[in-house]
Amino acid sequence: MTVLTWSDDRVEQLKKLWEAGLSASQIAAELGNVTRNAVIGKVHRLGLSGRAKSPSSAAPRPRKARPAQHMMRVSRPVSRGNTALAHAFEVELEPDPIAYDNVVPMSQRLSLLELNEATCHWPVGDPSSPEFFFCGGKALNSLPYCAHHSRIAYQPTGDRRRQAPKTTR
């Protein structure tokens, strides 16, 4: 059922946020259901690793044999299947949800750090642009998006998994 691979739009988001200079953990929290390791791993596989940043760790590291890794693989009870999903689809509002981006009230727009469980996490615009903002609308019940954007985020084709972003430590 759930495809354990990076869907196209998730990859797009990953690219945008990464190139915008967000940290891997921030991106991971933003995308949901991925660890920062997964994000970094994907970033490298995509070939957009070094974004002209941190030349420190760019130094080659002597290999290190990894003998003792019989450690218990931490079971990752990823909750597949999103019961809240059905609820999201019942919301029918604007015929063109994407157009909503242009109408998001200024008073509602948020920066990444202002996001929380109750705010819509939908990114609008080019993250590298000062114009960039997150929707900031009222998030649906246990979803990171408002009614408009959850329709885009959870396209009927395929099922996207989501989780509430971690609250700031």
Next chain:
DNA sequence: CCCTGATTCGC
């Protein structure tokens, strides 16, 4: 310790 990205390698 907190975090960052980088790398290796079992799966």
Next chain:
DNA sequence: GCGAATCAGG
């Protein structure tokens, strides 16, 4: 291809 474990730093 994926990502946990690990490393090397700040």
